[in-house]
Every structure is written in structure tokens, then in C-alpha cells.
Amino acid sequence: QVHLVQSGAEVKKPGASVKVSCKTSGYSFTGYDMHWVRQAPGQGLEWMGWIKPNSGDTNFAQKFQGRVTMTRDTSISTAYMELTSLRSDDTAMYYCARVAVLRGRSFDYWGQGTQVTVSS
Amino acid sequence: EIVLTQSPGTLSLSPGERATLSCRASQSVSSSYLAWYQQKPGQAPRLLIYGAFSRATGTPDRFSGSGSGTDFTLTISRLEPEDFAVYYCQQYGSLWTFGQGTKVEFK
Numbered sequence: 001q002v003h004l005v006q007s008g009a010e011v012k013k014p015g016a017s018v019k020v021s022c023k024t025s026g027y028s029f030t031g032y033d034m035h036w037v038r039q040a041p042g043q044g045l046e047w048m049g050w051i052k053p054n055s056g057d058t059n060f061a062q063k064f065q066g067r068v069t070m071t072r073d074t075s076i077s078t079a080y081m082e083l084t085s086l087r088s089d090d091t092a093m094y095y096c097a098r099v100a101v102l103r104g105r106s107f108d109y110w111g112q113g114t115q116v117t118v119s120s
Numbered sequence: 121e122i123v124l125t126q127s128p129g130t131l132s133l134s135p136g137e138r139a140t141l142s143c144r145a146s147q148s149v150s151s152s153y154l155a156w157y158q159q160k161p162g163q164a165p166r167l168l169i170y171g172a173f174s175r176a177t178g179t180p181d182r183f184s185g186s187g188s189g190t191d192f193t194l195t196i197s198r199l200e201p202e203d204f205a206v207y208y209c210q211q212y213g214s215l216w217t218f219g220q221g222t223k224v225e226f227k
Contacts, residue, residue: 035216037165045157045165045208045218061215062121095164103170105212106155110164 002026004096004111011117012086019082020114022096029077030054033099035107036070036081038092046092050099051079086118122147124209124219132227139196141222143209148189153212156185156194159221160205168207169194199224 007021022034036048049060051070058070069082079096094114097107123146133139143154151172157165167176169185172192182197196203204226209219 037218044220045159045210047216047218050216059215097165100167100170103167103174103176104152104155104172105216106167106170106176106210107157107165108167108170108176110166113164 002098002109004098004109006094006096006111006114009115009117011119014087014118014120016086016118017082017084018086018116019080020094020096020116022079022081022111024077024079024098027098029072030074032101034070034072034079035097035099036068037095037097037107039095039113040089040092043092048081048094053079083116086116088118090116091118092116121215122149122211122213122217124211124217126207126209126219126222128222129220130223130225132225133199134227135199135201137199137227139194139199139203139224141194141196141207141224143187143192143194143219145190145192145211147213149192149211149213151188154185154187154192155210156183157208157210158203158205159208165208196224 003025005023030053035050051058053072072079096111098109100108125144127142154172156169159165173185206221
């Protein structure tokens with residue numbers, strides 16, 4: 001059974017950084033790209049970027065370039081997303097999601113989400 | 121960046137009715153890379169349809185996807201109570217983008 005389990009909720013002050021983890025199980029971690037998607041309160045889904053776990057290669061939406069880092073630890077099948085210089089409008093639920101290459105690069109499994117709140 | 125525009129923003133229907141949700145792309149999208157997701161309050165999105173018309177595992181056959189080029193449609197043939205949710209389309213071109221969502225609510 002495929003599982004993506006994310007780290008717990010975070011409260012950060014403006015200007016701080018946050019690092020969210022996504023621990024996977026039930027499949028070959030290095031065989032599937034991992035994406036990160038966020039959702040502000042009452043808003044839609046916003047794609048942030050991806051990481052290829054086998055190589056560490058990344059690609060980000062232009063909006064997040066320079067502020068986001070995505071890494072992975074293959075020894076524990078875990079992906080990480082770090083967002084720096086946090087602002088109030090970064091308050092959102094952050095999801096990791098596995099890409100299904102054989103399903104049109106759609107996202108077939110999702111983490112449960114990590115709530116990040118940015119407040120002074 | 122390919123922009124996806126979903127309509128209507130909200131669809132007010134009753135159980136048993138047919139729901140038709142639209143997703144329009146700012147430029148042509150490969151049908152292979154168009155997906156639909158369902159999201160219920162407090163839950164992560166769930167993959168419903170990929171490749172424009174292929175049902176994901178566990179998706180009931182009352183859900184169907186169609187379309188090509190810049191116009192895609194998700195149809196729910198007869199709404200069940202558990203289908204009232206928000207639906208998002210998503211495309212993969214060189215990067216991924218989502219539509220803004222359509223909420224299907226009880227009339």
C-alpha cells in the first residue's frame with residue numbers, strides 16, 4: 001500500500017523558513033517524481049515544483065524560484081520542501097504528491113497535507 | 121504557462137441530476153496530460169480521471185471525461201450525495217497547472 005505521510009503543522013513568523021517532510025512507503029521511492037502543491041485558505045490548488053528522487057533534479061514554478069528548495073533522503077524514502085522568506089500569503093496547506101508517469105503524469109497519491117501558518 | 125479556466129465556478133444541483141463541468145485551456149493541451157481531481161473539505165485531492173478520459177482506480181463509472189485541444193469536460197451522469205465536492209482540472213505541458221476549481225453544491 002502506497003502511503004505519503006507529511007510532518008505536522010507549523011507556525012512561523014514572517015521572514016522565517018519552513019521545512020516540510022513527506023515520508024513515503026509501499027513503493028520504490030526513487031522510481032517516481034515527487035511534486036509539491038499548496039492551497040491557501042478557501043482557494044484552489046497551486047503547483048510549486050518537483051524533485052526527481054533518483055537524481056535530486058528539481059524544477060520549480062517561476063513564482064517560487066529563489067525561495068523554494070526541494071531535497072530528498074533516499075535512505076529513508078523521504079522528500080522535503082523548504083520555503084524561505086515566509087510572508088503572510090504563504091499561509092496554506094502544503095501537499096506532497098507522487099506523479100504517475102503511466103497515468104499522464106497525473107498525481108495518483110497525495111500526502112495528508114501540512115498546515116503552515118505565517119503570523120507575527 | 122498554460123492557464124486553465126474552469127466553469128461554472130459553482131454548480132447547484134440535486135442528487136440524481138447530471139453535472140457537466142468545463143475546463144478550457146489557454147493553448148492546446150495533449151489529451152494524454154489532462155486530469156481531473158475531486159476534493160472534499162479537509163481532505164487531500166483525489167485523482168478521478170487521467171489522460172482526459174481514463175478513470176483512475178476506484179473512480180465510479182458515473183464519472184466520465186472527454187474533450188481535446190483546449191476544451192475538456194468532466195461529466196457526472198447521476199449525482200450521488202458523496203459527489204458534492206470541488207473538482208479541479210490539471211494539465212501537464214512543460215510544467216503543471218491547475219484550474220481554479222468548480223464547486224458542486226446541493227441545490
